[in-house]
Amino acid sequence: MIxxxxxxxxxxxxxxxxxxxxKTVRETRSYKTCSAKSGTARGGARP
Numbered sequence: 001m002i003x004x005x006x007x008x009x010x011x012x013x014x015x016x017x018x019x020x021x022x023k024t025v026r027e028t029r030s031y032k033t034c035s036a037k038s039g040t041a042r043g044g045a046r047p
Contacts, residue, residue, distance in 0.1 A: 004033050 004012060016027045 002031065004031060007033050009033050 002014060010033060012031050012033060014029050014031065016029060018025045
């Protein structure tokens with residue numbers, strides 16, 4: 001699991017390396033961080 005909380009807004013690249021049965025698999029994944037949601041974005045009432 002990847003926790004992006006506290007990261008700046010934008011794109012974060014994560015390199016994943018897995019070794020299994022003598023083989024190595026490498027992959028780079030990109031995740032976009034989100035801006036904070038307002039209370040109304042999830043159907044909540046405004047204060």
